[in-house]
Amino acid sequence: MESWVVWLVVAALLGIAEIFTLTFVLGLxxxxxxxxxxxxALGLPFAAQVAVFAIGSVAGLAVVRPIAHRHxxxxxxxxxxxxxxxxxxxLTLTEVNRRGGRALIGGEEWTARPYDPDLVIPADAVADVLAIEGATALLYPVSSSNEGQP
Structure with a gap:
């Protein structure tokens, strides 16, 4: 068997092992x-192939891996x-409906609307902030009961 085929088999085995370990070392x-x-495959002697493998391994482990690890x-x-x-x-301070309302978020008072325009969130209810549009918080009630339904 030619040496370049052996290198390809080794590369395939190392690639498969990388999939299972996810260390990025075996992939390099x-x-x-x-x-x-x-x-x-280009016809270089075996010693040159080993040198290419060694240089590629050192370059990959010394240069590429630290950069990838940092990211x-x-x-x-x-x-x-x-x-x-x-x-x-x-925490809703007033009733929050499609026309608006007020809510306390992180110690600050915000204008609020329900994320679903058909919902009505009563005052003193806890809601999640799903989005911010301009200066208005879009809220969805935390409770899974029928509370807040029209």
Missing amino acids: LAAAALAAGLAG ITRPPPLRSGTAALVGREA
Whole structure:
């Protein structure tokens, strides 16, 4: 069997192993083995193929992996402004219907409307903030009972 075929088999096995481990190391080694297989297919001697594999492995592990690891472990972006209010709980201060109402969100008073225009959310009810449109919070009641239905 020719050496380039062996490199391709090694690359395939390393690629399959990467799928199960998700370490990104075996995937880089698979890419290096693929490059060595390409070198073998071009007719380079076995020593040159090993050198291509070694250089590809070192370059991948020393350069590519730290960059990829940094991107994977980056914390989620901080939400600020009105985007930070989405997903929070609100306490309705007045009845909230399609014409409007008032709600307390994060210690601040906001104008509010129900997310579903057919809902009516009574005063002193807890609701989730689903979106912010301009200066108006779109709310949906937390309770799953018929409370707030027209």
